[in-house]
Amino acid sequence: MTEALRLTGLSKTFEVGKRLFGPPRARVRAVQPVDLTVQEGETLGIVGESGCGKSTLARMLVGLLPPSKGTIEINGAALDNADPAEFGKKIQYVFQDPISSLNPRKTIRQIMEAPLINLHNMPAAKRRERISEIFDAVNLREEFLDRYPHEFSGGQAQRIGIARALAANARILILDEPVSALDVSVQAQVLNLLADLKAEFGLTYLFISHDLAVVEAVSDRVAVLYFGSVVEVGPAAEIFANPRHPYTKLLAESAPVVGRALKAPEGRATELPDPLNPPEGCAFRARCPRAQDICAVDVPELHEDQAKTQVACFNPND
Amino acid sequence: MSNFLRLLARNKLALGGLIVMGIVIFFALITPLLPLADPNVTNTADRFQPVFSEGALLGTDHLGRDLLSRLMWGTRLSLAVGFAAAIIAATIGAAIGIIAGYYGGRTDNIIMRGVDMLMAFPYILLALAIVAALGPGLLNALIAVAAVNIPFFARNIRGITVGIANKEFVDAARLAGKSDASIILSEVLPNVIPVIVIAMSTTIGWMILETAGLSFLGLGSQPPVADLGSMLGEARSALITNPHTSIVPGMMILIIVMAINLLGDGVRDALDPRLKSGALSRPMPATRVDRKGPIPEAEGDDLLALRGLETQFHVKDRVYKAVGGVDLNVRPGECLGLIGESGSGKSVTALSVMGLVASPPGVITGGAVYFEGEDLVGAPYSKLRRMRGKRVAYIFQDPLATLHPLYTIGDQLIEAVSCHRPIGKSEGRAHAVELLRQVRIPNAEKRVDSYPHELSGGMRQRVGIAMALANDPEVIIADEPTTALDVTVQAQVLTLLDDLRREKGLAILFITHDFGVVAQLCDRVAVMYAGRIVEQGPTDAILNAPAHPYTSKLMACVPELGEGRRRLEAIPGLPPVVDKLPDGCAFADRCHVATDACRRGEIPLDPLSDKRRVRCIHPVSDPATEAAQ
Structure with missing residues (x-):
């Protein structure tokens, strides 16, 4: 297996309260330096709650947001300029909201042709051929091409979104909550389609979601994000069954599961730390049942823990 | 155009x-083509001719x-x-x-x-x-x-x-x-x-x-x-x-x-x-009622009972049958789950109870809603208004959209009370703080003066729950209250709702699309598809052995934590559009056991066992169906 994607020290800091001149009033670290590798043909799931930086991370990976620091390497070659056109041929993005990611005033054909024209300079005849090939792969009828986005249901629109990402001929797809806007019965159709496409075209996926069950069902490995940092990475089958980081454990126990009695794993109401005023040491410390003195002083680094598992915790679960 | x-x-x-x-x-x-006098030729002899004078229909000016x-x-x-x-x-x-x-x-x-x-x-x-x-x-x-x-x-x-x-x-x-x-x-x-x-x-x-x-x-x-x-x-x-x-x-x-x-x-x-889309056509204060058929009688002594409720949307010449004859009932202290996909009519059912469906285009065209044995459909607006929030309260999905951004949460809680009974300023504040405590908001005395945007999503939903509790209602209708929340927060909010209904004997109608949530919170569950209940019964029984093919397929296509990596069972096709419902079973086109009989006539919601009912002629647990498979 070769490495498809490697992130080294990738981080993003937003400036809050920008002024016309002079420094901003505050800086918010949306993504702390993140190191991750994705093997070719692998699906890496990324889970985390709202505000954990997963969408910021995804947008950096496709060049929609320039990283503050760090590098992105695709198949060993660094991509250091934030130019979506450069990224677009190698890595593509599937949006969360299928309808709003399609311009309401363009036909599906115009939407599908954009990457072929701009990224690949394809002549008209070849474009038609390629679009019909892709539409076939995502089970869409070609008569849809001359319709407008509002005529489609969420599931169909998401297939169009996937078809557009495939049209760019990128080998890596970033799937940012691709099914969370869809109904459950349609969600399974789209997830299965993604699995089929991956096998057919040899794709590599980064699957971002807040839904642990969905991530577990589709991923090879899973990375858990909390407050902008990766706190645990491990095989999908293991990570929620035997969570090492206390936050992973909290997530796994909070997910509603048929046949498990209702209990709040955290008794009191707890909230995320304030990004404008981040805590010292481990960000999860205030909610952590296993916190020790050292957690208030040092930030735990992500380190090899057991076989194939990495965890950023001084006192992980057994 | x-x-x-x-x-x-x-x-x-x-x-x-x-x-x-x-x-x-x-x-x-066409001015240049008309036989008009030259506009710039002066003729001081004829200056200030009045209107309708000869040769100058509108008269002339100071230069004639x-x-x-x-x-x-x-x-x-x-x-x-x-x-x-x-x-x-x-x-x-x-x-x-x-x-x-x-x-x-x-x-x-x-x-x-x-x-x-x-x-x-x-x-x-x-x-x-x-x-x-x-x-x-x-x-x-x-x-x-x-x-x-x-x-x-x-x-x-x-x-x-x-x-x-x-x-x-x-x-x-x-x-x-x-x-x-x-x-x-x-x-x-x-x-x-x-x-x-x-x-x-x-x-x-x-x-x-x-x-x-x-x-x-x-x-x-x-x-x-x-x-x-x-x-x-x-x-x-x-x-x-x-x-x-x-x-x-x-x-x-x-x-x-x-x-x-x-x-x-x-x-x-x-x-x-x-x-x-007609959003600015001002809706009426209560949903329009236009019941054609006979009004079903109340049965039993349920706190809230829906009988054959039908709600439609009349848009131009189309009729969308959002709710097509729904029977539901809840008792005090009971939690009934209403599960279904978007467009199945679950929210419209809930809003119809208190006449909150916007009219136009919504119309309640049949059935009855009995609250303590009294029909609320067609009740005068003043009566509905007295009951809204006081006897039957709602919790909505997005607390940011339901809370007013310009008032503190304390003011909004006090307002919820003062709609129904006069309450003094200090008493109101104390009550608001008490309500926030009930929903386990830490530091309630300080939080009561916060604005909605200063709270996190979970905290805002707690305020939404506190507002629903403000007048000690008997029934709470919760429409996807945790869908917008993170899992850890969802667990907290669900536990809170569960505690409250046990402490106060609340009846809860809980609308969701998540089987995991239903399993943890609800005593009974009703599954809705295309505007009708397709299956109803105790939660455990339905989740362990779903009888309607839709329920069983829907459960199979939802991934559940702990089952590992696998291919999901998808339901082919899409739900039918409710302005063009097919004859017979609405699920027939997507169903793997459908026969010709499924596409004809009216399929009733028949008792399956003591407490269960299913609207299917080939229920999954039926031995004949299993043999056919």
């Missing part, structure tokens, strides 16, 4: 404006020129200048606005501060300054009027562009390799054009008026050429002795500006997407 005209015609005033403007423009266009002819030519010129100014201002203003809004940051800052500076001058002063610099003349007046209106367009369009530039389809275009210029022209502009048209239609009358103003002051059209403003200006000295010379151009200005403004309002209303 025909749709647009139909919407426009619905507004009678706008239609009137359109007709008047049409006539004015028509005559302005034919007023009708001057009016026609003047209108032509004024309209041309007004339209030209509007188009120039719209084009330049929109270009500035789009660039500022699209690039944002420093570009936006510098451009918009420049625009602000322009706006800081009184417009007439600015126009005068421009004309003073360029010299008088109609063309310069046009430039001045266009220039003073650019900021208006720039600000308007910039606001819209900021919203569009952050839309996902713009990101998608970037990823497709499009350049900024290409995105602005082909992605942003088509979405901005309706706004430009709206802004133009509402300002064009204003611009005609401004041009007339400058001409009136002698800075616009120069003698002997007539426009409406200069005609008024020349007639000023004879205002008392020969008022018709002022009244004629004055009436024309009035007619044009009135007609354009009425038309402009109509265009704005017809183009606004919210108005198109």
